[in-house]
Amino acid sequence: MKSASVTVKLPEPVKIRLDRLAKATHRSRSSLVSAAVEEMLSVEEWQIQGIKDAIHEVDSGNLIAHEDIKLEWETRLARQMDK
Numbered sequence: 001m002k003s004a005s006v007t008v009k010l011p012e013p014v015k016i017r018l019d020r021l022a023k024a025t026h027r028s029r030s031s032l033v034s035a036a037v038e039e040m041l042s043v044e045e046w047q048i049q050g051i052k053d054a055i056h057e058v059d060s061g062n063l064i065a066h067e068d069i070k071l072e073w074e075t076r077l078a079r080q081m082d083k
Helices: 012-025 029-059 066-083
Strands: none
Touching: 012 029
């Protein structure tokens, strides 16, 4: 995969932590930052897609009444208590 350079300004304490982690893991700072950005992007994209999906469900009328959910969980809890 082709790489591109990006300049990032970090607070000094974060840079120190990054340097320590790079040394402890025998990885470059660049490698660690790249992995961290990839992970953050994956999480953020997942959250955004989940929100979009939920909005679509609401807009489509695919809703479950609060009382129905409450009854379902109360029933499940009661079954667990009976065991």
